Amino acid sequence: MSRADRSLSGKPFKLLKNRVWRTYSGGKFLEQWQGAQQAEDTSFPEEWVASTVIAKNVGREHIQEGLSLVALDNGQTAPLLDLIASDPEAYLGKAHTDRYGAQTAVLVKVLDASERLTIQVHPDRAFAADVFQSQFGKTEAWYVLGGRAIDGEEPYVLFGFKSGVTKERWRELFVRQDIAGMIDALHRIPVREGDVFLVEGGIPHAIGSGCFLIEIQEPTDLTLRVERTTPKGNAVPDLACHQGIGFERMLDCFHYGTHSIEEARGRWQKTPVLLLECEGGKQFELIGKDSTDRFRMHTIEVTGRLPMEAGGSFGIAIVISGSGTVAWSGGEMEIGQSDEVFIPAGADALAWSSKGAGPLKVVLCYPPA
Structure with missing residues (x-):
């Protein structure tokens, strides 16, 4: 490589x-x-x-x-x-x-x-x-x-x-x-x-x-x-x-x-749990550490710009619906429905933005905590 x-x-x-x-x-x-x-x-x-x-x-x-x-x-x-x-x-x-x-x-x-x-x-x-x-x-x-x-x-x-x-x-x-x-x-x-x-x-x-x-x-x-x-x-x-x-x-x-x-x-x-609500959107926990120690799954609904804190681990994103961008400290990438994105642990200053008529909805999957 x-x-x-x-x-x-x-x-x-x-x-x-x-x-x-x-x-x-x-x-x-x-x-x-x-x-x-x-x-x-x-x-x-x-x-x-x-x-x-x-x-x-x-x-x-x-x-x-x-x-x-x-x-x-x-x-x-x-x-x-x-x-x-x-x-x-x-x-x-x-x-x-x-x-x-x-x-x-x-x-x-x-x-x-x-x-x-x-x-x-x-x-x-x-x-x-x-x-x-x-x-x-x-x-x-x-x-x-x-x-x-x-x-x-x-x-x-x-x-x-x-x-x-x-x-x-x-x-x-x-x-x-x-x-x-x-x-x-x-x-x-x-x-x-x-x-x-x-x-x-x-x-x-x-x-x-x-x-x-x-x-x-x-x-x-x-x-x-x-x-x-x-x-x-x-x-x-x-x-x-x-x-x-x-x-x-x-x-x-x-x-x-x-x-x-x-x-x-x-x-x-x-039952999904609301983790974050701000001007840019919402984040929900679907599966967390209280449910299992095998993995974690969240979802976000982005209506503006939604920054995400780096967790020191990688993530896997699937765009359910909508369109927009995902940005990091070195750039920005357009995303749309059904896109699959791997987010390395080294990606920092992550932010999601919606640019369509409706919200950008993304499922975020994580390994064990």
């Missing part, structure tokens, strides 16, 4: 679009949001943002997908992973690299589902370390941007075991592939724009059809699935279900605590 490339560590820079193949379909709403003229649902329903993670897609191991790319000043592109490796402390911050080295410790996605995802679970950190020899599990959080009705069905999520579900009952449903029974074992929660959910490792869940959301998560692609056929009838290979650990071990990944729907909402649905 050249000295010129390492100089990007002193300023925010845009990331190239990065669509990733998945076992479910979607992406039409995502493409429209990104400005595509002929949007359609495909097998690429996810945009991976600031990703240093390679996707685990069974049957596509020969295709390396998932790593985010950066356009360099010389007209070439480079993986964000390589850029960070050229000077981890400058890009990620000293406190972060002291703990995680050149690992970002976070992954961000934009998801648009045209069908319900298969019911799944992600490992908590202890299970990931013991079974997958991974430093990270896959606790995640969702910020709902909106959605669409699919076949007359409004967006929803399935989340957490209902009262009465035991490991033995769950195993029976899995062995019989009683999909209706598995769906009925989970709480169904309608979602709307602005909703925030924390999905801890071990909690059964599925994103429903029509959901359009931003996901922040630990940086792995460890997903265990209990449905061997997708809702649209596509077979899910065994390896894609249990990730090589076998079905019995897969069932051990679930946390079998049960909750009423009120308890589930109270524990995992989060």
